[in-house]
Amino acid sequence: MRAATFSAVCLALSVLGHVAAGGSWPRPWVVAAAGAAVMAMAALLAGRERSTVTISAGLATLQLSLHEVLALGGAAGLPPSHPHVRGLGESLGMLVAHLTATLITGWWLARGESTLWALLRSAGRRLCAVFPLLRAPAVVAAPSRPAYAPVTPVSPRAVLRHSVSRRGPPLPAR
Template identity: 50%
Template sequence: MRAELPLRLARTAVFAAVCVTLAALAHAVGGGSTPAPWAAALGVGTVFTLALALGGRERSTATINIALVCAQLGLHELFGGDDGTGYVVAHLHGRGFGNDVGMLLAHLTATLLTGWWLARGEAALWATLRRLVRPLVLRWPTPLPSAHPAAPVIVRVRVVPPDPALRHSVVRRGPPLPA
């Protein structure tokens, strides 16, 4: 079952909103500042565009989690600094690596839980659509015959006279008789 444009837009909007909100909250709670409005808008636009391209059909939990993790990494880089330096440059140099591993694990855990939550919503949405659409498709009326009926088929039969040499032969068809 493929998703038409209104359904694709709704699913994409939910995915983009969850993805950018999660990245902004995780960045703010994890010790960074809140992202600039232009960065959040750019993140929503980018995630929305990529998710719209992938949203044509139902996706598995693994696919949703991979897309969410990749989007979170990209958004975290975008939200990392206002001076153009990304998250890796601003956070990994100058401070110990131990603090960053804890923050990375916290972000990854939150992302995977959110991905699982989105995947369950995706499965519920598609199950509901299957239950609603299939009965409608099965009850769909059969197409009416066209206004111009097809011309009748003309069959010409030629009678072949039997061969006079085979006039006295007997044709017995069927299985042999039991002995």
Template identity: 50%
Template sequence: MRAELPLRLARTAAFAAVCVTLAALAHAVSGGSTPAPWVAALGLGAVFAPALALGGRERSTATINVALVCAQLGLHELFGGDDGTGYVAAHLHGRGFGNDVGMLLAHLTATALTGWWLARGEAALWATLRRLVRPLVLLWPPPLPLARPAATVVVRARDVPPDPALRHSVARRGPPLPA
């Protein structure tokens, strides 16, 4: 089953909001600064675009976790580069993943838990949609043909067009023959 645009937008918005919130909370809890609102909005847009491209159908747990890890890596660099001056520069914050193992473990742990949570929600959403859509499809009336064939007008018995299935049959009318 494919997701139409309203469902894709809702799923994408939920995924992007979870990614950005998770990255901002991880930075705040681990001793970093919280990102400026415009930086968070930039991160939201950066996550929203690829998530919308991937949101056309149900995704597996592995796909969701890989997308979440990639989003977290990008958001970590984006949020870590915000030094409060309004300029965002990657790797200038001095605390990259290689220098701060605690930040790496915090991101990966939160990403694994959130990925599992999003995957369970994804499976529940698609199971619910399948259960709701199937009965509706069965109740939906079949489409009527646009043009109906014209009925044959019968004036006499010999004017009846022969049915191809009955072309080789014999019609015997009358009482049964004596045995």
């Protein structure tokens, strides 16, 4: 589910950004192929909780790749001066737009990721409280010292070194 959410957001952001920047709607087979590639990459990374930096870096890499794929898939009828035809590296405005959208979306996805993992941890704790058999078996640690090690006697003086005894009646006031 996480990989599907990530790939849907990434692909929708790319396609809508491509069209909003003046590009044509990409062909359906281009969107399907790009979506399959993004889903495959997201599924590889969906095994554990990811940080904001990891999510934003993955999203930026995929956004830049999708920009080029969508530009090549729909660049047939565009003039040579159009930013989609020249490429992302030649258009500073296009690069800034992609990076801004990527950072905002990456932060949004990371917040959702941390919320989802917090809910899953909470649900796991509650399930283990209700069903004790679901808990993982406790691992018994080996003793820190062997059982045959001689016990060194402790002198009473060492044990009572820091104790203070104040038994008896109080001293008279002067």
